[in-house]
Amino acid sequence: MTRVGEVPCCDGPASHVLLRSVGLTKVFRTDGGPVHAVRGVDLWLRRGEFVAVMGPSGSGKSTLLHALGGLEPATSGEIWLDGQRVDGFSQARWAVLRRRHIGFVFQFFNLVSNMTAADNVELAALIGGASRRAARARREELFGELELTAQADAVPAQLSGGEQQRVALARALAHRPSLLLTDEPTGNLDSTNSASVLRLLSRSHAAGQAILLVTHDARAASMADRVVSLFDGMIVDDAPLPSVPPPRVTARDVLELRG
Amino acid sequence: MRLPLLALLAKEPAHGYELKGQLEQIFGDAYPSLNIGQVYLTLQRLEHAGLVRSQDVVQTARPNKRVYELTPAGRDAVATWVEAPSEAPRIRDDFFMKLALGPLAGVTDRLGLINRQRRHYLSVMRGLSRLAEATAEGNKIPRLLIEGAMMHLQADLDWLQRCQEELV
Numbered sequence: 001m002t003r004v005g006e007v008p009c010c011d012g013p014a015s016h017v018l019l020r021s022v023g024l025t026k027v028f029r030t031d032g033g034p035v036h037a038v039r040g041v042d043l044w045l046r047r048g049e050f051v052a053v054m055g056p057s058g059s060g061k062s063t064l065l066h067a068l069g070g071l072e073p074a075t076s077g078e079i080w081l082d083g084q085r086v087d088g089f090s091q092a093r094w095a096v097l098r099r100r101h102i103g104f105v106f107q108f109f110n111l112v113s114n115m116t117a118a119d120n121v122e123l124a125a126l127i128g129g130a131s132r133r134a135a136r137a138r139r140e141e142l143f144g145e146l147e148l149t150a151q152a153d154a155v156p157a158q159l160s161g162g163e164q165q166r167v168a169l170a171r172a173l174a175h176r177p178s179l180l181l182t183d184e185p186t187g188n189l190d191s192t193n194s195a196s197v198l199r200l201l202s203r204s205h206a207a208g209q210a211i212l213l214v215t216h217d218a219r220a221a222s223m224a225d226r227v228v229s230l231f232d233g234m235i236v237d238d239a240p241l242p243s244v245p246p247p248r249v250t251a252r253d254v255l256e257l258r259g
Numbered sequence: 260m261r262l263p264l265l266a267l268l269a270k271e272p273a274h275g276y277e278l279k280g281q282l283e284q285i286f287g288d289a290y291p292s293l294n295i296g297q298v299y300l301t302l303q304r305l306e307h308a309g310l311v312r313s314q315d316v317v318q319t320a321r322p323n324k325r326v327y328e329l330t331p332a333g334r335d336a337v338a339t340w341v342e343a344p345s346e347a348p349r350i351r352d353d354f355f356m357k358l359a360l361g362p363l364a365g366v367t368d369r370l371g372l373i374n375r376q377r378r379h380y381l382s383v384m385r386g387l388s389r390l391a392e393a394t395a396e397g398n399k400i401p402r403l404l405i406e407g408a409m410m411h412l413q414a415d416l417d418w419l420q421r422c423q424e425e426l427v
Contacts, residue, residue, distance in 0.1 A: 055420075056420050056423075056424060191406060195391070198388075199392070216417075217413070218380070218381060218384050218409075218412060218413045218416045219384060219387075219388055219409055219413070221381060221384075222381050222382075222384035222385040222388055223385070223388065227377075227378075227381055229374065229377065231423060231427075236370060236374065236423075237374040237377065237378075239374070239377070239378045239381070241378075241381055241382055241385055242382055242385075248291075249383055249386025249387055249389075249390060250288065250289060250290050250291050250390065251289045251290055251387070251390075251404045251405050251407065251408035252290055252291055253383050253386070253387075253408070254383065254387070254408035254409075254411050254412050254415075255348065255350075255407060255408050255411055257263075257290065257404075259260065259261070259262035259263045259266075259340070
């Protein structure tokens, strides 16, 4: 097996690269002919890096995320995760890879409706290989961080959208994935709940979590280290955001109060 | 800045520094604070216009201070201002002009223009996010002001995307 280091890519040593795609494409066969959703994407994510993918709806950003997580097989191109080429993996091998290494958070929480919040999260840890005791400890730790301890025994229908998304985030992080993939995690939340989910994503990134976020929410994207813009299935911009924001930004940079 | 100063004076008479301090307290770090020179200049103009009057108050061990209060005309002006609906916001947009007219000046790389602008908006958004995080939850006026700025910026980014779809 070739190592990812043999393909020249981003700056810095190749061992710092967690996820990389080379010439990735995805074509959907439809009655109206082939739809080229992803057209040759070279993307990389360093260990611990937070990258946001923005683009209009239909630009292929969700398809790209699904392909990178093995939920939807790519048509051609390479995917490397942690130095291992994974694009040719069978569905069964992808499933193992996801259980061990990848966490997902979607727009519509996708919690198991007849299980408690705690069980939703502990199940993910158990499937990821944790013992019962470790799964419980991990869940308690995450619920503490995400301020969900009081909701542990509730079923999803008893929780607000914001709470459900925090449970979904805890579930995604339960097995300590090296990569968190998330698609519009704030898409179904009001402004206050969005801010709280974003704060948690940001805190998890600060603790070393690598995150690939697909979003049209500029506030979410602005938390990333880098923003990749997708258009018509291709990358049209790849911009590092300054780690130090412009000094003294105030609301007046955008709107002026009069009177 | 005329009407905000009148509004503050509608509550009670004050001197220039107090007015500046009150505005800073209301808007916090969400909005740049006023220049004290500008406050005094505005107060002078309001006095000329008959909307406020002032008198020197003698202070022991400190220089006299000039205290301003509303006149009846000033009180009417505030009431009229507060109650009238405001115009829809007029966003000044320099960028769209560049995008529309750039090709006339030989700048044909519209995607490049859009990408640079997006990067800039995102870095301002990042600054606003930090500002929002640093502003206590109970501080409702500054928090709402920052949230409003973020919503406008999101609309600007969406518009940028529409421009990209149609023009690139």
